[in-house]
Amino acid sequence: AQSVTQLGSHVSVSEGALVLLRCNYSSSVPPYLFWYVQYPNQGLQLLLKYTSAATLVKGINGFEAEFKKSETSFHLTKPSAHMSDAAEYFCAVKEKNTPLVFGKGTRLSVIA
Amino acid sequence: ETGVTQTPRHLVMGMTNKKSLKCEQHLGHNAMYWYKQSAKKPLELMFVYNFKEQTENNSVPSRFSPECPNSSHLFLHLHTLQPEDSALYLCASSYEGSGANVLTFGAGSRLTVL
DSSP: OOEEEEEOSEEEEETTSOEEEEEEEEOSSOOEEEEEEEOTTSOEEEEEEEOSSOSEEEOGGGOEEEEETTTTEEEEEESSOOGGGOEEEEEEEEOTTSOOEEOOOEEEEEEO | OOSEEEEOSEEEEOTTOEEEEEEEEOSOOSEEEEEEEOTTSOOEEEEEEETTEEEEEOSOOTTEEEEEEETTEEEEEEESOOGGGOEEEEEEEEOTTSSSOOOEEOOOEEEEEO
């Protein structure tokens, strides 16, 4: 069965600094991979998804993620953090015909 | 109205009450989901409906009873809940059959059980 591990329940960066949120997955078949973001008092919103096309995936709000099969990773990055990026970020994995499996989430704080 | 709409946004109930959460989607999706989000825990999938048929029930206690009368509406009926059931309940929908199956979430219903 597929699973997701997000390293670090809380990440803090300075405004303008690089954002790196780590995600490793386990899957017996080529998976679909996702990053979702949750702002306070809201539901989850799709940031980006990997569906076996290009390994570098660009999403909304300047975020991108790179699928690395050899490392079973799908880390999320953004070159320059903005105050509005403060939120909870969830990595998720899906195999065909199975439900989506979420990681525990990483809370991103941005310091002025 | 577009997207996934959940009502009520906040609900406080006693352990002997009966209440319902409602979810509505206007995206033309054919699958709907209930998730439970508790503090410091991963998102828990509770129920999945595909084409109005329940396809997942992840060992959810019977005090939670889902209902999907059509592909646009999903309810979660609540009765004799426990304080540990206090959580954010998220509804989502997707178009099943597209492979990647991207979920669109509602804003959630914050439930407090006294």
